[in-house]
Amino acid sequence: MKNQVGPPVTGNDFFGRKKELLQAWDLLDNGNHLLLPAPRRVGKTSFVLQLRKDAQKHDWKAIYFNVEDGSDETGFMRMFVDALKKEENWFKKNAKNTFDSIGKIMSSLEAEVEVQGVKTTLKWSNAAKSDLKRELEKLLEDTGKCLIIIDELPVLLSRLANIPEGKGRVGDFLHWLRSFRQNPDSEIRWIFCGSISMDTFAERLGITKTINDLYSFSLGAFGEEEARQFLQQLATDQKVAMSAEVQEALIKAVGWPLPYYLQLLFAQLRFIHNQPNGLVLTPEHVTTAFERASDSSNLNTWIERLEEQLAPTDAKWAKNLLDTLCVKEKGFRRDQLEQVLVRNNVTPEEAKDKTAFLLKTLTHDGYLIEHTGEYGFRSPLLRNYWYKQRLQ
Numbered sequence: 001m002k003n004q005v006g007p008p009v010t011g012n013d014f015f016g017r018k019k020e021l022l023q024a025w026d027l028l029d030n031g032n033h034l035l036l037p038a039p040r041r042v043g044k045t046s047f048v049l050q051l052r053k054d055a056q057k058h059d060w061k062a063i064y065f066n067v068e069d070g071s072d073e074t075g076f077m078r079m080f081v082d083a084l085k086k087e088e089n090w091f092k093k094n095a096k097n098t099f100d101s102i103g104k105i106m107s108s109l110e111a112e113v114e115v116q117g118v119k120t121t122l123k124w125s126n127a128a129k130s131d132l133k134r135e136l137e138k139l140l141e142d143t144g145k146c147l148i149i150i151d152e153l154p155v156l157l158s159r160l161a162n163i164p165e166g167k168g169r170v171g172d173f174l175h176w177l178r179s180f181r182q183n184p185d186s187e188i189r190w191i192f193c194g195s196i197s198m199d200t201f202a203e204r205l206g207i208t209k210t211i212n213d214l215y216s217f218s219l220g221a222f223g224e225e226e227a228r229q230f231l232q233q234l235a236t237d238q239k240v241a242m243s244a245e246v247q248e249a250l251i252k253a254v255g256w257p258l259p260y261y262l263q264l265l266f267a268q269l270r271f272i273h274n275q276p277n278g279l280v281l282t283p284e285h286v287t288t289a290f291e292r293a294s295d296s297s298n299l300n301t302w303i304e305r306l307e308e309q310l311a312p313t314d315a316k317w318a319k320n321l322l323d324t325l326c327v328k329e330k331g332f333r334r335d336q337l338e339q340v341l342v343r344n345n346v347t348p349e350e351a352k353d354k355t356a357f358l359l360k361t362l363t364h365d366g367y368l369i370e371h372t373g374e375y376g377f378r379s380p381l382l383r384n385y386w387y388k389q390r391l392q
């Protein structure tokens, strides 16, 4: 197993998750569509890639595509169709005609037309939508049990929501996708995941109805035993001698054993270990590794994604709350946090609403955890990173 810190892991580098994989297959076999609203960096993409890999064993077909580079409905469709085209052997010979029809509809949507002297592309109209739906259903009716796994759809939809009339288009598009899932005879199952959760996104736009048929599947950090086995496997494969005491110290230091945090800290320990004179690792080295990992740019995503996901003022207030929280291990009560916003000239009423919304979002996304009425950073590693980046 490689000590891979960042990109999705596959094959031998994918560790554990046996219970969750079984659960996911059980849900899919029972006719559910899945939503993975897990916090960032939990290992969602790696997990769904493993589902795709295991699909054949379970007698399913599966495609995966990531739409984060797309900006609208047509962009989504292009990526969907490209993913389907790679699986030519799934379809009967006459599928070529269906692909051609889809291609024609797409070209008509992408072609520039001149309306009153202004060049524009045709709208994703009702007619185009139902034509595409009909052709896609025709294509997919022969595939049998098939998983369609879509990563990062909310990134594409956020982009679409930001253009004039975009919010309505997002709602229409999600309704259109939902309409595929309403066919009781269909053997297609859909899985949605991404670094921005679809449910938070849909809630913010007031369109939760468009995804209320998806089963919310929770993927969390590793359990303690799984984390120990994972470190043991990494240590063996990477030839890093690591006592049980050092492993315990590492798990304690991350606080919340996300595979990503474990990989990050392990990488720092590995650098310390791989000295020419063959150093013996001790818990003190874990402290050094912890400080170095908190300094690294690997965790920048936790700052950047607030700006991507939230409106500018909400992102500013979220940072204010996290600045306040990073200096206190135990955390603060909600009413104390409301005062942080009040001190930033927010009215008490608005501070109440905003604090409620932001605490929910930050908890959901793995920044914070609530314990006996107090909110604090979920992982000491992230808290230390935040402190170093923002206050030190």
Ligand SMILES: Nc1ncnc2c1ncn2[C@@H]1O[C@H](COP(=O)(O)OP(=O)(O)OP(=O)(O)O)[C@@H](O)[C@H]1O
Binding pocket: 004, 005, 006, 007, 008, 009, 013, 014, 015, 016, 017, 039, 040, 041, 042, 043, 044, 045, 046, 047, 194, 195, 196, 259, 260, 263
């Ligand atoms: N099952 C696993 N085994 C080993 N390492 C893992 C596993 N899952 C995740 N990781 C670690 O976490 C990192 C991120 O994984 P992945 O890209 O799957 O997360 P993600 O939840 O999709 O992240 P994002 O929210 O940014 O899209 C990997 O590079 C790896 O270090």
Ligand SMILES: [Mg+2]
Binding pocket: 044, 045, 046, 151, 194, 195
């Ligand atoms: Mg991902």
